[in-house]
Amino acid sequence: MTNFDSIIIGAGISGLYQLHKCRDELNLKTLAIEEGTDIGGTWYWNRYPGARCDSESHTYGYTFSKKIYKNWTWKEKFPNQATILKYLKYVEKKLNLRKDILFNNKIISAKYLERKNLWQVKTNKNKVLFCKYLICAVGSLSAANIPKLRGLNKYEGKYYHTGRWPKKSVNLKDQVVAQIGTGSSGIQVAPEIAKVVKKLVIFQRTPNYSIPARNKKLTKEFIINFKKDYEKIKKLLKKTPGGHTFSFPNRSVFDFNNMERNKIYEKAWIKGSLAFRACFGDITKNIKANKTASNFIEKKILKIVKDKKVAKILTNFDHPFTSKRPTLNTNYYETFNKKNVQLVDLKSNPIIKITKKGIKTKKNNFIFDKIIFATGYDALTGPLLSLKLVGKNQTKLKDLWSKKPKTYLGIMIPKFPNLFIVQGPGSPSVLTNVPVQIEQHVEWITNCLRFLESKKKKSIETSLSSAKKWSSEIKKLADASLFMKAKSSWYKGDNIPGKPKVFIPYPGGLPRYRNICNKVEINQYKEFLIK
Numbered sequence: 001m002t003n004f005d006s007i008i009i010g011a012g013i014s015g016l017y018q019l020h021k022c023r024d025e026l027n028l029k030t031l032a033i034e035e036g037t038d039i040g041g042t043w044y045w046n047r048y049p050g051a052r053c054d055s056e057s058h059t060y061g062y063t064f065s066k067k068i069y070k071n072w073t074w075k076e077k078f079p080n081q082a083t084i085l086k087y088l089k090y091v092e093k094k095l096n097l098r099k100d101i102l103f104n105n106k107i108i109s110a111k112y113l114e115r116k117n118l119w120q121v122k123t124n125k126n127k128v129l130f131c132k133y134l135i136c137a138v139g140s141l142s143a144a145n146i147p148k149l150r151g152l153n154k155y156e157g158k159y160y161h162t163g164r165w166p167k168k169s170v171n172l173k174d175q176v177v178a179q180i181g182t183g184s185s186g187i188q189v190a191p192e193i194a195k196v197v198k199k200l201v202i203f204q205r206t207p208n209y210s211i212p213a214r215n216k217k218l219t220k221e222f223i224i225n226f227k228k229d230y231e232k233i234k235k236l237l238k239k240t241p242g243g244h245t246f247s248f249p250n251r252s253v254f255d256f257n258n259m260e261r262n263k264i265y266e267k268a269w270i271k272g273s274l275a276f277r278a279c280f281g282d283i284t285k286n287i288k289a290n291k292t293a294s295n296f297i298e299k300k301i302l303k304i305v306k307d308k309k310v311a312k313i314l315t316n317f318d319h320p321f322t323s324k325r326p327t328l329n330t331n332y333y334e335t336f337n338k339k340n341v342q343l344v345d346l347k348s349n350p351i352i353k354i355t356k357k358g359i360k361t362k363k364n365n366f367i368f369d370k371i372i373f374a375t376g377y378d379a380l381t382g383p384l385l386s387l388k389l390v391g392k393n394q395t396k397l398k399d400l401w402s403k404k405p406k407t408y409l410g411i412m413i414p415k416f417p418n419l420f421i422v423q424g425p426g427s428p429s430v431l432t433n434v435p436v437q438i439e440q441h442v443e444w445i446t447n448c449l450r451f452l453e454s455k456k457k458k459s460i461e462t463s464l465s466s467a468k469k470w471s472s473e474i475k476k477l478a479d480a481s482l483f484m485k486a487k488s489s490w491y492k493g494d495n496i497p498g499k500p501k502v503f504i505p506y507p508g509g510l511p512r513y514r515n516i517c518n519k520v521e522i523n524q525y526k527e528f529l530i531k
C-alpha cells in the first residue's frame with residue numbers, strides 16, 4: 001500500500017504551488033499526479049497557434065516569492081503559450097518539484113475510506129494510492145468539450161480541440177479547414193491559421209465582443225519598474241475585484257456626454273487590454289451604461305469588417321458586453337476581410353451532421369481536410385466530476401451535484417472530508433486573473449492543513465447547510481449582476497447539454513471573497529465538522 005499524507009491532482013499553476021506548500025512548508029509526504037507528460041496544465045495542453053494569455057504578463061504568475069518574481073523577465077505584454085510554459089518550468093526547477101510528480105497518470109476514481117480516514121485514488125495506469133488529504137488542482141478549464149455531433153466518428157479527416165492540441169505541429173498549410181467556435185480560443189486561433197490555410201470556414205453560434213490586445217514588447221524601463229515594484233504590484237493584485245492591476249473607477253458613463261464618453265472609449269480601444277471594461281465603473285453593473293460600451297464595440301466591428309453581411313453576423317449579439325468571458329484579439333475581425341476566410345452563421349444555417357468528408361449544414365455541404373473545435377470546456381465542474389469521487393456514506397459527487405454544484409467557498413464539498421479544491425465551483429476562479437485566486441486558495445488550504453496537523457485532528461468536513469448558504473450567496477450576487485443577462489454562457493453551464501443551469505463561479509470579487517475566507521480561518525474553521 002502506497003501511502004501519502006497528501007495527494008494533489010494536477011500539475012498546473014495550482015498543483016505546483018500546492019505541492020511546494022505541502023511538501024516544503026508543512027513537511028507532508030506529498031505526491032502530485034498529472035495526466036499530461038509534463039507540467040503546465042492549461043499551458044501544456046493549449047498549444048494551438050495563437051494561444052496567448054489575456055492577463056498582463058507581469059501579473060500572470062506567482063507572487064509568493066520575491067526571488068522567483070524578480071528573477072524572471074517577461075518580455076511581452078501578453079505572453080504566449082510557449083513563454084508561460086517556460087516560466088512554469090523555471091519555477092518548477094527553482095522549487096525542485098518534478099521529483100514528486102507522477103506524470104502520464106490520469107485519476108479515474110477516488111473514494112473516501114471512512115474507517116481508515118484515507119482517500120483511495122486510482123489511475124488509468126492501474127496505480128492505487130492512498131492519502132489523508134486529497135487536493136484537486138484539476139483546473140477549471142481543463143475538461144475539453146467536443147460537442148456530440150452526429151457523424152463525427154465517421155469523419156475521415158483529422159480533428160482537433162484547441163485545448164488538447166498535439167505536441168507535434170499540425171500541418172495546416174494549403175488545407176481546407178473548418179473552425180467551430182468563436183470564444184476566447186477561437187478568436188485567437190482564427191487569425192493565425194488563416195495565414196497558412198487554403199481556406200478557413202469559421203462556424204459561429206454566438207458572436208463575442210472582443211477588444212484589441214495590442215500586444216507589444218515591454219520596454220526596458222517597464223521591466224525594471226515591474227521588478228522594482230514587486231511589493232506594490234503584489235498588494236494591488238489583492239485589492240482589485242478581478243486580481244488585475246486595474247480597478248473600476250467611480251466615474252459613471254452618465255457623468256459624460258456622448259462625445260466625452262466616446263473619447264474615453266476610443267483611448268481605451270487604442271490602448272487595448274481587458275482594462276477596456278474599466279473605462280467606467282458602471283459598464284459591468286448597469287445595463288444602460290453597458291449599452292454604451294456594447295454599441296461602441298459594435299460600431300468598431302462594423303467599421304473593420306468590409307463585407308456588410310459578415311459584419312452583421314459578427315455583431316448579432318444576444319448578450320451585453322462582459323456578461324460572458326471578455327476576450328482579447330489580434331486581428332480577429334480583420335481576418336474576415338481575407339479572401340480565404342468564410343463565416344457561417346449557425347443561427348440561420350445550423351450543423352446537421354459531420355459527414356465522412358466534412359460538415360453538412362442546413363444550407364450547405366462543406367468538404368474539409370481538418371476540423372478544429374474551439375468549443376471550450378465543461379467548465380469548473382467537469383474536471384471534478386470526471387474524478388468519479390465517492391465521499392462519506394458512499395455519496396457520489398455526481399449525485400450530490402445533480403441539481404447544482406454544492407461547495408462551501410468553492411473549496412470544500414459536504415460529505416467529502418479532507419478533500420480540497422483549488423479554484424473550484426463557487427470560487428471567483430474564472431472571473432479573475434486566475435493565478436491571484438490560485439495563490440489565495442493554496443495558502444488558505446495550506447493554513448487549514450497546518451491547523452489540522454498541529455491540533456492532531458483526523459478530518460475536516462463542511463456541512464450541507466454551509467454549502468446551501470454559500471449557493472444562496474452566489475445566486476443573490478449573480479442575480480444582481482449582468483452575468484444573468486447572457487442568453488447562454490458557460491458561466492451558467494449552458495454549453496453542456498444536461499448540465500445544471502446555475503451560475504457557477506462566485507461573482508462578488510476577490511477582496512470580498514478573501515475577507516470571507518480569512519474570517520473562516522481566524523475563527524478556526526468553527527463552521528466545519530472537525531474530528
Ligand SMILES: Cc1cc2nc3c(=O)[nH]c(=O)nc-3n(C[C@H](O)[C@H](O)[C@H](O)COP(=O)(O)OP(=O)(O)OC[C@H]3O[C@@H](n4cnc5c(N)ncnc54)[C@H](O)[C@@H]3O)c2cc1C
Pocket residue numbers: 009010011012013014015033034035036040041042043044046051052053054055060105106107108137138139140141142163185383386387422423432433434435438
Ligand atoms: C486557452 C486558455 C486561456 C486562458 N487565459 C487565461 C488568462 O489570460 N488569464 C487567466 O487568468 N487565466 C486564463 N486561463 C485560465 C487558466 O486555466 C488559469 O489561468 C490557470 O492556468 C489554471 O491553472 P490550474 O493549475 O488551476 O489548472 P490547469 O492549468 O487547468 O491544470 C490542471 C491540471 O490538472 C490535470 N488534471 C485534470 N484532471 C486530472 C486527472 N483526472 N488526473 C490527472 N491529472 C488531471 C490536467 O491535465 C492539468 O494539467 C486560460 C485558460 C485557457 C484554457
